Amino acid sequence: MTDEIAPISSERTPEEKTPLTLLLLDDEQDILNALKRLLRKDYTIITFNEGHEALAYLKENRVDMIMSDMRMPEMDGAEFLEQSRDIIPNAVRLLLTGYSDMSSTIKAINDGGVYTYISKPWDNQELKLTLAKAADHYLLKKETKRLNEQITKANKELAEFNQSLELKVNQRTEALQASQQKLNNAFNTQKSLLHDVLDMMSATIEYRTGFSAGHSKRIAIQCKTLAKFIKLDDANCQRIYFCALLHEIGTVGLTDEVLQASTLGAGKLDDALVNHPVIGAKIVGKVKRFAPLIENILHQNENIDGTGFPGHLSGENIPIGARIIRVVKDFDFLIAGKANKNKMSIPNAYAWMKERSGVWYDRHILQAFIDLLGKRESDENEMEFSIGLEALKPGDTLLEDLVLHNGNVMLKAGQEINSTMVEKLKEYEETYNTKVTLFIA
Incomplete structure (x- = not known):
């Protein structure tokens, strides 16, 4: 069976005016009633007594948080939370458990992606604080996802902007292609x-x-x-x-x-x-x-x-x-x-x-x-070092093309200098009465 309470106003951030939806599963109706009274002002509460009904509901509806009791007759909390993870992976899952259930609790944490567990009997203030932290964790993950999508969109828009600039250029020059x-x-x-x-x-x-x-x-x-x-x-x-x-x-x-x-x-x-x-x-x-x-x-x-x-x-x-x-x-x-x-x-x-x-x-x-x-x-x-022939040594590697005064490339970037190249560069300086500047690593 289900028991749904209509959303009421909340003091959450402007982006989260509607209270988060919290699904509660426990085979004991008295516990569900107690939890509803405690939490109804902060969350939209959905309750179930049986795990299969809760799973059927999750297949058709979105919830933000799920809290289940561990010990139930047909389907225990560990199994329920594990199956709920396949249906709504982004929901925050919490487990109500007794100290005797620790081995099952560990399994639930490992297999069901449980955010944390709450020991029975619970303290009302501690329970509310734990749920508040879980809600903050959920909202933070949600905001991170939104920001990542925003960055992806911005990158796409930036790429589209650059493409539009290229279309406005009448001719593509070699310099523009390189850029x-x-x-x-x-x-x-x-x-x-x-x-x-x-x-x-x-x-x-x-x-x-x-x-x-x-x-x-x-x-x-x-x-x-x-x-x-x-x-x-x-x-x-x-x-x-x-x-x-x-x-x-x-x-x-x-x-x-x-x-x-x-x-x-x-x-x-x-x-x-x-x-x-x-x-x-x-x-x-x-x-x-x-x-x-x-x-x-x-x-x-x-x-x-x-x-x-x-x-x-x-x-x-x-x-x-x-x-x-x-x-x-x-x-x-x-x-x-x-x-x-x-x-x-x-x-x-x-x-x-x-x-x-x-x-x-x-x-x-x-x-x-x-x-x-x-x-x-x-x-x-x-780092690029600017040097003249007086400092050039065999074994140096050019980082930029050496372009002559007539526009021709004498040496290409990436070439390793040898003694023959040094002599030819000296001849070039003497012949044309000029000075050569090279950029090396």
């Missing part, structure tokens, strides 16, 4: 949605600016490694990595004419390009989770003597991450910048930046960066 592949790989391997979004934004910057794939990642890794080298804590190192990865996000707000006509880097910023850190900070600021990145992106073009942009900050008033990004990105521009028609050798770049130490650059950070590249030692697996 899209990078994104596809990231979606398959990244465990965090945050990293997926950051990779997407980095690829967007590379596509917008025309920089080679990996340009932003290389600067970000060098910034993170430099931050570790000067003993910043892990949280700061990770934050600086994210800032460096997105330090050029403001370029998406610049016109095509500005990007084509202007030179980016090494202090040669016209009025339009001065604004790209401001634009970038505004873009990043729209994502609440990225708020800690704003200051480092905004102040990346400040000079240590206070003559930079946009805030004319000086010295340690400039965020440490912004000072690190300024050193690393300017060095990269001097030796390998796509828009730099007068690329320098690494020693000349060091000398040029040292002349501006204390004026544009933080002395300590600049010297630490030079020391880091000179030692060529790091516990950062992805």
Whole structure:
């Protein structure tokens, strides 16, 4: 037989206005009546005296919690809970049992997925507290499932959004294909949605600016490694990595004419390009989770003597991450910048930046960066060291293609350098009166 009590109002969370449904099974009607009186204000109560009837009900109706007595004539509580688990696996199951039933209780816990057991005779307050904890456990599992479904939906929507962007592009360039592949790989391997979004934004910057794939990642890794080298804590190192990865996000707000006509880097910023850190900070600021990145992106073009942009900050008033990004990105521009028609050798770049130490650059950070590249030692697996031929050794492995001034690829990423290659590179430098920069592990 069944005995159903209509739902009444509850003080649960806004998402759970309706009381949870609790099915009670006991062959003694007096016990069922006592439990109903005790629990009816907190739960919607369904009662049964016989296990087969209760199982038949479960096949047609949803319940949230199930509490059964252990000792019953036709079907004991262990068997009932085990069968109920097959019908409604997500329900929370509890067992009423005496101390003499412990072996059966253990079986019920193992086979029936019992959340906990309650000893007879029970204390009313302890019983209510145990059920409240079980209800919280059930709601937590339910909320976790909902959040997982929400994340899955968000990932699907993000993938669909990227696909729609691709459809709007008139022609697929090689750079866009590489960026899209990078994104596809990231979606398959990244465990965090945050990293997926950051990779997407980095690829967007590379596509917008025309920089080679990996340009932003290389600067970000060098910034993170430099931050570790000067003993910043892990949280700061990770934050600086994210800032460096997105330090050029403001370029998406610049016109095509500005990007084509202007030179980016090494202090040669016209009025339009001065604004790209401001634009970038505004873009990043729209994502609440990225708020800690704003200051480092905004102040990346400040000079240590206070003559930079946009805030004319000086010295340690400039965020440490912004000072690190300024050193690393300017060095990269001097030796390998796509828009730099007068690329320098690494020693000349060091000398040029040292002349501006204390004026544009933080002395300590600049010297630490030079020391880091000179030692060529790091516990950062992805670290790329920028070196010239004077530091190149047989056995070194290229991390990026070596592209000649005419656009031809002389050496492919992944190649291991041998002595013959070194000699050919030296001949190339002498013949064309130029300097070669390589990126190695």
